[in-house]
Amino acid sequence: MAIGKVRTGTYGIIAEFTSPADLTAAAEAARDAGYTQMDAFSPFPIHNLHEAVGMKSTGLSSMSAIVLIGGIIGGIAGFFMCWYANVISYPLNIGGKPFNSWPAWIPITFECTILMAAFAAVFGMLALNGLPMPYHPVFNVKRFDQASRDKFFLVIQARDPKFDLDTVWKFLEALHPREVIDVPW
Amino acid sequence: MPDQTPAHEIRPVTQEIPERFIPVPTVEPGHTFASVTDHISAIVLRKKMPFLWWVGLAASCFGVMVLTATIGKLVLVGVGIWGINHPIGWGFDILNFVWWIGIGHAGTLISAILLLLRQEWRTSINRFAEAMTLFAVSAAGLYPALHTGRPWYDFWLFPYPNTMTLWPQFRSPLMWDVFAVSTYATVSALFWYVGLIPDLATLRDRARGNVARVIYGMLSLGWRGSAKHWFRYESTYLLLAGLSTPLVLSVHTIVSFDFAVAQLPGWHATFFPPYFVAGAVYAGFAMVLTLAIPARKMFHLEDFITMKHLENMGKIMLATGLIVFYSYCMEAFFAYYSGNNFERYMWINRVSGPYWKMYAMLIICNGVAPQMMWFRRMRTSTMGLFTVAMFVNVGMWLERFVIIPTSLHRDFLPSSWGMYHGTRWDWGMFIGSMGLFFFLLFLFVRFLPMISIFEMRTMLPEAQAHPEGHEA
Numbered sequence: 001m002a003i004g005k006v007r008t009g010t011y012g013i014i015a016e017f018t019s020p021a022d023l024t025a026a027a028e029a030a031r032d033a034g035y036t037q038m039d040a041f042s043p044f045p046i047h048n049l050h051e052a053v054g055m056k057s058t059g060l061s062s063m064s065a066i067v068l069i070g071g072i073i074g075g076i077a078g079f080f081m082c083w084y085a086n087v088i089s090y091p092l093n094i095g096g097k098p099f100n101s102w103p104a105w106i107p108i109t110f111e112c113t114i115l116m117a118a119f120a121a122v123f124g125m126l127a128l129n130g131l132p133m134p135y136h137p138v139f140n141v142k143r144f145d146q147a148s149r150d151k152f153f154l155v156i157q158a159r160d161p162k163f164d165l166d167t168v169w170k171f172l173e174a175l176h177p178r179e180v181i182d183v184p185w
Numbered sequence: 186m187p188d189q190t191p192a193h194e195i196r197p198v199t200q201e202i203p204e205r206f207i208p209v210p211t212v213e214p215g216h217t218f219a220s221v222t223d224h225i226s227a228i229v230l231r232k233k234m235p236f237l238w239w240v241g242l243a244a245s246c247f248g249v250m251v252l253t254a255t256i257g258k259l260v261l262v263g264v265g266i267w268g269i270n271h272p273i274g275w276g277f278d279i280l281n282f283v284w285w286i287g288i289g290h291a292g293t294l295i296s297a298i299l300l301l302l303r304q305e306w307r308t309s310i311n312r313f314a315e316a317m318t319l320f321a322v323s324a325a326g327l328y329p330a331l332h333t334g335r336p337w338y339d340f341w342l343f344p345y346p347n348t349m350t351l352w353p354q355f356r357s358p359l360m361w362d363v364f365a366v367s368t369y370a371t372v373s374a375l376f377w378y379v380g381l382i383p384d385l386a387t388l389r390d391r392a393r394g395n396v397a398r399v400i401y402g403m404l405s406l407g408w409r410g411s412a413k414h415w416f417r418y419e420s421t422y423l424l425l426a427g428l429s430t431p432l433v434l435s436v437h438t439i440v441s442f443d444f445a446v447a448q449l450p451g452w453h454a455t456f457f458p459p460y461f462v463a464g465a466v467y468a469g470f471a472m473v474l475t476l477a478i479p480a481r482k483m484f485h486l487e488d489f490i491t492m493k494h495l496e497n498m499g500k501i502m503l504a505t506g507l508i509v510f511y512s513y514c515m516e517a518f519f520a521y522y523s524g525n526n527f528e529r530y531m532w533i534n535r536v537s538g539p540y541w542k543m544y545a546m547l548i549i550c551n552g553v554a555p556q557m558m559w560f561r562r563m564r565t566s567t568m569g570l571f572t573v574a575m576f577v578n579v580g581m582w583l584e585r586f587v588i589i590p591t592s593l594h595r596d597f598l599p600s601s602w603g604m605y606h607g608t609r610w611d612w613g614m615f616i617g618s619m620g621l622f623f624f625l626l627f628l629f630v631r632f633l634p635m636i637s638i639f640e641m642r643t644m645l646p647e648a649q650a651h652p653e654g655h656e657a
Binding site (some may be wrong): 019020027039040041042043044045046049052053055062063066067071072077080083085086089090092094097101104105107108110111112114115117118119122124125126128129132133134135136139140144145146147148149150182 | 217218219222223255277314342350352353354355356360361364365368371372375376378379383386387390402403406407408409410411412413414415416417418419420421427428429431432435442554636639640642643647648
């Protein structure tokens with residue numbers, strides 16, 4: 001049984017397309033018609049489709065910033081670790097070299113930078129995407145298992161201010177989909 | 186109409202294009218999104234595996250048992266069961282560690298560097314090569330962990346505040362190694378897993394059994410292929426490739442510092458980092474070929490891993506092999522030009538001393554054999570490529586043998602000269618680590634898609650979305 005609030009009603013209306021070109025055209029048509037709360041699903045990344053479904057982001061911006069911050073933290077932490085251990089906490093005289101022999105710590109600083117940047121990239125991506133999320137209303141549509149094979153889907157959500165069951169249904173029908181299906185919560 | 190003729194067709198063709206200028210496709214024509222998906226996922230989702238797969242799994246499982254037995258003996262008795270002695274304190278343990286970690290380099294090179302260089306042919310071999318990297322690094326990691334003699338104290342290598350108030354010595358190349366190899370293993374695993382997520386979703390949707398569906402479903406993290414997710418996913422993948430590129434170059438550089446920072450003739454050389462990195466790429470591509478040629482036959486993947494892939498790998502093997510051979514020549518030149526008696530003696534002893542056979546075989550395997558790759562006939566024959574790759578696998582092992590024991594065994598004073606031979610426990614652990622590597626690889630091809638399905642879809646002509654050409 002579901003824990004917490006059980007939602008009923010319609011999540012949205014989904015249309016199935018057979019080619020990436022159809023999906024891109026449909027998403028652009030929906031955007032031009034004024035719909036804002038929608039999403040497109042495809043078995044592989046399609047260039048610029050995220051902009052058609054209303055994601056305001058250009059280039060690598062948000063992910064790059066996260067990775068940069070992760071890398072800077074990793075680099076500073078890695079260097080600090082070496083410096084603190086070998087200068088402050090446990091200084092050892094190695095061949096009469098100065099305690100603060102920083103060039104010897106560059107390899108470890110570099111590795112820590114990469115490690116933290118990579119963690120930031122992966123966990124940042126998952127967090128921004130809201131994953132892991134084993135349940136999602138679109139999985140209620142039986143045909144949706146084809147979204148990971150060779151079919152393309154466009155969903156217009158019920159929370160869209162312009163959403164009206166009959167209008168949206170007719171609008172999607174007019175885009176020559178293979179099928180239009182409603183998505184229950 | 187003449188004004189619509191594409192520019193490249195305006196020039197009249199005066200002669201037939203020779204066959205060698207016609208590009209070989211990276212995917213054989215006639216495939217669709219559905220056929221690519223079904224073909225690759227069927228390898229994982231089918232009930233019966235080929236007989237050869239069972240034979241391979243059984244043989245490699247035997248190797249794992251040999252490994253377990255040798256580790257058991259090592260833990261009970263200590264490193265005295267190995268052939269190491271004075272003056273040769275480093276033997277098979279570091280030799281095999283460097284050999285395995287070198288093999289691992291091809292995976293990241295294929296998935297990261299070739300991605301950044303927009304080499305599209307990498308798509309059908311990257312997943313397989315990344316898995317190979319992970320398993321090679323696992324096999325490599327065994328050796329430094331076990332050579333300490335008391336592996337249950339290995340956690341002392343990691344910096345943590347402890348009751349002994351001790352810290353690791355971060356100026357030591359061996360500590361750099363710990364960080365380089367563990368970072369490499371972690372980032373490779375992350376890169377591999379991120380690449381797998383959309384394919385795990387495909388398997389979740391294709392699997393018939395409930396257990397498979399739940400396991401793949403959990404591993405796929407609920408991936409649904411949303412356009413917004415794909416956008417961040419692609420950025421992340423590109424960024425990870427950008428991070429892995431300097432990482433992969435740094436790892437073997439740091440491994441080479443284990444030698445180069447020591448003040449020993451034969452090790453103390455500034456050209457070691459590029460020499461080691463080139464050798465790693467060389468060994469890695471040889472191992473990818475060694476594995477890909479039988480695998481494409483066993484699972485009928487000739488449509489996806491075409492002759493173009495194999496030929497390109499042969500070319501990379503030739504290029505890196507030439508760098509490696511150049512390094513051998515430089516080694517001789519530096520010994521001569523240094524004007525240092527010990528440096529010169531080291532090289533003369535390497536070539537004509539008690540281990541001269543090793544050096545001669547090294548030159549045959551790494552100097553002569555890759556020259557076969559100059560010939561197109563050899564590059565486009567699976568037998569030819571496989572044979573050369575086997576020579577390289579052996580040659581790279583010999584290279585590390587030549588670097589490690591032959592530099593150590595004639596110490597500065599003749600009174601401390603010695604000889605080194607691996608004992609049966611050394612060989613047992615080496616065979617065992619190969620068993621572990623192949624065992625993991627056989628399980629990988631059984632349970633995960635060995636070719637990236639979603640990236641293969643993007644390679645197909647129908648993946649090109651042009652809404653302008655769409656007639657509504």
